[in-house]
Amino acid sequence: MAEPPARYDPDEITIPPDGRPLEDQPKWRRDFPVDWPEDQYITRRDFVKFLILTSGAFAAGQLWLLVSSLLRRREEPGRQAVARVEEIPVGGSLVFDYPQNSPARLLVRVDEETFVAYEQQCTHLTCPVIADVEAGELHCPCHEGIFDLLTGRPLAGPPRRPLARVTLEVADGAVYATGIEPRTR
Numbered sequence: 001m002a003e004p005p006a007r008y009d010p011d012e013i014t015i016p017p018d019g020r021p022l023e024d025q026p027k028w029r030r031d032f033p034v035d036w037p038e039d040q041y042i043t044r045r046d047f048v049k050f051l052i053l054t055s056g057a058f059a060a061g062q063l064w065l066l067v068s069s070l071l072r073r074r075e076e077p078g079r080q081a082v083a084r085v086e087e088i089p090v091g092g093s094l095v096f097d098y099p100q101n102s103p104a105r106l107l108v109r110v111d112e113e114t115f116v117a118y119e120q121q122c123t124h125l126t127c128p129v130i131a132d133v134e135a136g137e138l139h140c141p142c143h144e145g146i147f148d149l150l151t152g153r154p155l156a157g158p159p160r161r162p163l164a165r166v167t168l169e170v171a172d173g174a175v176y177a178t179g180i181e182p183r184t185r
């Protein structure tokens, strides 16, 4: 039976079943050593391989984020029925998805003729905003953020950016979402 190399602590190594030294063992055994010293030993080649793989994964991740954000920007959400007009009384509101499976939007009926809709997540820390039609505001209860009901612009509290607005169309007794305006500062 082969003696283990001198640099090993005999208590930390396992003698392979065939007794041959590690160098003569099959590749799978050399790649996945069970002994502590071999497991801790990293060659320069392994280290470079690790660096290349992690850098490659990082670059691929960044590229994927870039491409998916470009594709998302180009996607037009299209026209989607949100509610019948009579379902929402003046001062009432409704939460809906637009486009499907996106973050919640809030539709508010301001008066007989006027509907507005925005993303529902506050631009401070994404708490859902609540409509206060009498005050002409959208209120975020988390940190008392306030947005203008007709424009979505921040009026008070920590939010600095306006709510993204959903464009609407009222036709044939129904309210339709038709697009999302880019958020402006």
Ligand code: FES
Residues within 6 Å of the ligand: 122, 123, 124, 125, 126, 127, 140, 141, 142, 143, 144, 145, 157, 158, 159
């Ligand atoms: S999350 Fe809305 S004000 Fe902070």
